[in-house]
Amino acid sequence: MRIETQQNFLESRTFDEINVGDCSVLVRTLRAEDIKLFAIMSGDMNPAIGDKEFANSGMFREVIAHGMWSASLISTVLGTQFPGPGTILVDQALHFTRPVSLGDTITVTMTVKKMFAHNRHIVFDCACVNQDNMEVVHGTAEVLAPAEKVKTKRVDLPHITISDKYARLQHLVARADGLAPIDMAVVHPCDLESLKGALLAADANLIDPILIGPEAKIRGIASEHGLDLKQHRIVNVKHSHDAAAMAVTLIRNGDAEALMKGSLHTDELMAEVVSHSSGLRTQRRISHVFLMDVPTYPRPILITDAAINIAPTLDEKVDIIQNAIDLAHIIGIPEPKVAILSAVETVSAKIQSTLDAAALCKMADRGQIRGGLLDGPLAFDNAVSIDAAKTKGIVSAVAGRAEILVVPDLESGNMVAKQLEYLANALTSGIVLGAKVPIVLTSRADTAETRIASCVIATLIAHANRERIKRMIQSGRQRWRRTFSMAISPRATSAAPACATQQKYFLERTAR
Structure with a gap:
């Protein structure tokens, strides 16, 4: 039996060096990258294979490999291991018994079944089993074996990085799963990307947008590009600087807990944010x-x-x-x-x-x-x-x-x-x-996906702020209870007026 080892050279076995019953083994573990690479190479973008949500609703209830991924392991054994370099695949018949799922470890065993000296053909039994020794593929492969020994230096394959920005975005969005959407003032969303980004973030259940700007212009952009404004709130103002001022006012009044910059200039928005008299400084x-x-x-x-x-x-x-x-x-x-x-x-x-x-x-x-x-x-x-x-x-x-x-x-x-x-x-x-609230400050050239990613971060911060305020209130109540209990004790009657004042102050702060 020959088991694959990472040697510096690949060396074939000629027809005369092979006997019936000889075998070779290859072991591979299926990774998510393998599925993506095979889909890219073959063009097979079957959603039952690549789309986790679709796959979970299908027959197997999980993401599985392409059937030919397992078949390709058989080809790997034949071409690199047994018989090795110089081998030509002539015929193949395979039966796929069960799916291969992410994380499955597949053991491929190739055993010589028949040999034909007149044309140097060899028929192999092919068996692929998973880590539970359950069969996933079986069948036969017929090859033309090398007539002469071939020894060649193993070529190092390039390292491949799959840059799947959409998958990374979905992974980021998943961080906000289970969190209620936050009220976000979207300042002057008067171009496609800024309006689209806000609406997509709303569709992802990240934000409840308050669109601030010239209403006719916002609705015109939505109509032109087929965007559904649904029941999202629109605050009609004339100009971009009015939109920035209105957004800050909504924050100060507690009507929103985050800002998103739209198609206005950064300086225009930030001038309102950093205003000493009416801004959002801390x-x-x-x-x-x-x-x-x-x-x-x-x-x-x-x-x-x-x-x-x-x-x-x-x-x-x-x-x-x-x-x-x-x-x-x-x-x-x-x-x-x-x-x-x-x-x-x-x-x-x-x-x-x-x-x-x-x-x-x-x-x-x-x-x-x-x-x-x-x-x-x-x-x-x-x-x-x-x-x-x-x-x-x-x-x-x-x-x-x-x-x-x-x-x-x-x-x-x-x-x-x-x-x-x-x-x-x-x-x-x-x-x-x-500032008092998180501000999504994207470039006017940024894509909608960048704006969605930024909304995830704003949502996480807003919820963290809610928890911080809740802890402060709880801590304040505990301090007030301790002070109140001291005030009503016989030893602290003189502290009662101060305690009442503290109680009133705390209740006013809590109400605000």
């Missing part, structure tokens, strides 16, 4: 985070700040980093690894970003930045590549494993993010943090 510096799913990187990357702060100071970078860390916690990264980027990985008095990086890391050591693991300065390659970090002799828990990239300034951050989006096919979402 004690935190407002900053932007790109959340990117890059096919060639094993974990999500948060890039900050690439859209709001042009050349942030050291103090501003503290808030920028804390905003990103808080977002990382919300999306399920308990202690994000934060790389402070620069052009080099050593501190230099000539490069301000390296000085800032060193100071920020020390500030984290002193508890001025909490919840993440910081290191810097790090060059981009050292931040995302373990090999690059090892080459430079960098010993770090962050280097090569970064989850948050803190860029020196807006220009460098914007370039990094756009390069990943357009050259690495990254799924991109963008969110503004540090």
